Amino acid sequence: MKPETIHTVVFSPTGTSKKIASAVARGIASAAGTDPAETAPLRTIDLTHTAGASVTLPADTVAVIAAPVYGGHAAPTAVKRLETLRGEGTPAVVVAVYGNRAFEKAVAELAGLAVRQGFVPVAAGAFVGEHSYSTPETPVAAGRPDAQDLAEAAAFGAAVRKKLDAGNLTPVDAARLKDVRTPLLPMLRFIRFVLGYRRRQKKNPVVYLPAGDAGLCTHCGRCAAICPTQAIARGDEVHTDPARCIRCCACVKGCPVSARSFHTPFAAALARSFTRRKPPVIHL
Incomplete structure (x- = not known):
C-alpha cells in the first residue's frame, strides 16, 4: 500500500504525544525513499483543545493516533474527542504515551476505539513522555521524549511503512503489548504509598488541583x-x-x-519509584 496522506491525530496537552506521533509519521514518510513523488504529505489533526467537526479519513490514508495515559487508561478526554474521527478500513498506528510508570490497558483501549471508528490498527506502541507531575524537585521521565525516543519512534514508523508496502494490512492484537517490568522493591514501595494514600483519602478527602x-x-x-x-x-x-x-x-x-x-503526594512517590528508564514497546 502506498499511502496518499499520513495523518497524525493527537490529544497532547503538554506536547509529548504530539512529538512521538510526529516522529512515527516522519518515519512512515521517509521510509518511502528520497524521491519527493514517493513521499506522502503529512497532516495533523490536533484534538487537544477542541473536538472539532467529524472527520473521515479514507482507506488510502495512514493515521497515527496518539494520546496520553492517565492512571493506566487512555485519557478519557482524548477518547471522547477521538470519537469524532471515522475511518473507512483505514490503516492506523495507535500509540499511548505514558510517564514511565505503566501503560496498562491504554494501548488496547486506543486500538479498540480505532476499530469501532472504522480503522484497522496495523501497529501499536507505548512510548514514554515526561510525566505530567514531573518537576525539577520530583523528576519523572524528565525531558522525554528525548532524541533517543524520537529516533526509536521514527524507526517504528519506518517498520510500519515496510509492512504497508508489502501489502500487509493485518490488524495487530494490542493487548499483547506488556508493560516493562519495574524492579520489585520500587514497585512494592509505590503500592504501599497508594494503599496509604487511599486510606487517608477515605478518612480525610483532599482535592489536589493546579x-x-x-x-x-x-x-x-x-x-x-x-x-x-x-x-x-x-x-x-x-x-x-x-x-x-x-x-x-x-x-x-x-x-x-x-x-x-x-502539589500532589503522587509526584514524590512516582519520582522515588520509577527512576529506571523504560524503553518503548511496539507490536507490528
Whole structure:
C-alpha cells in the first residue's frame, strides 16, 4: 500500500504525544525513499483543545493516533474527542504515551476505539513522555521524549511503512503489548504509598488541583489558552475549576513566569519509584 496522506491525530496537552506521533509519521514518510513523488504529505489533526467537526479519513490514508495515559487508561478526554474521527478500513498506528510508570490497558483501549471508528490498527506502541507531575524537585521521565525516543519512534514508523508496502494490512492484537517490568522493591514501595494514600483519602478527602500564585501571576492568559478543558478563566488565572481540570499540568509547564504549580503526594512517590528508564514497546 502506498499511502496518499499520513495523518497524525493527537490529544497532547503538554506536547509529548504530539512529538512521538510526529516522529512515527516522519518515519512512515521517509521510509518511502528520497524521491519527493514517493513521499506522502503529512497532516495533523490536533484534538487537544477542541473536538472539532467529524472527520473521515479514507482507506488510502495512514493515521497515527496518539494520546496520553492517565492512571493506566487512555485519557478519557482524548477518547471522547477521538470519537469524532471515522475511518473507512483505514490503516492506523495507535500509540499511548505514558510517564514511565505503566501503560496498562491504554494501548488496547486506543486500538479498540480505532476499530469501532472504522480503522484497522496495523501497529501499536507505548512510548514514554515526561510525566505530567514531573518537576525539577520530583523528576519523572524528565525531558522525554528525548532524541533517543524520537529516533526509536521514527524507526517504528519506518517498520510500519515496510509492512504497508508489502501489502500487509493485518490488524495487530494490542493487548499483547506488556508493560516493562519495574524492579520489585520500587514497585512494592509505590503500592504501599497508594494503599496509604487511599486510606487517608477515605478518612480525610483532599482535592489536589493546579493553582496560581497571585504574587507571581501576570495575567498573561497563557494558562487559560493552553488548558485543554477550559478549566482556567481568562482574568482569573490563579484559580482552577475542579469540575473541568484533568490534571494534565499543561498550565504548570506552560506558565512563562512559573506562577502555576501542582502539589500532589503522587509526584514524590512516582519520582522515588520509577527512576529506571523504560524503553518503548511496539507490536507490528
